[in-house]
Amino acid sequence: MTAREPLHTDRGEEIEFETVSPAETEALGASLGRLLLAGDIVTLSGELGGGKTCFVxxxxxxxxxEAANLVASPTFAILNEYPGTVPILHYDCYRLRGADDALELGLLDRLGGDAICLLEWPERIPGVIAGEYLAASFQWLGEEYRRITLSAHGERSRKLLALLRDERKKKLVS
Incomplete structure (x- = not known):
């Protein structure tokens, strides 16, 4: 069985996808992952069970x-690090009480550095994420059905959306 292409709506600075299985959510994440570079920041917002860990x-x-089998929800660890040519930092900010907690943990020292940074629950640390980042918003619509909206914040994230659009178009043509 071949995976279907997730339905999507393109609004320029934002692309909305609808996935109907964990495999589709992962495939969308993999498409983005192939485009990310060291220093890229992706925020992940949405309710529990929204598909964030699957996307990660x-x-x-x-x-x-080589690190894909290591992924787990970092809710209790706050940070999971995944090794690779470009390391990936996966933060879960759910238990943080604000920007001061993020500063205390050294989160700001690692943003935009030599790793890809994925931040769940960025709304828990208002004002910390500024400038260049790609926002991923997850909405649970029932069973395994999800709406994932990717929004560009800055020039690099606009470029990521353009590259993702191109990759998706190539898949539809082939």
């Missing part, structure tokens, strides 16, 4: 395939 598993599989 895909991002890691695309960016650093």
């Amino acid at each position: 598993r895909g991002v890691v599989a695309g960016a650093s395939p």
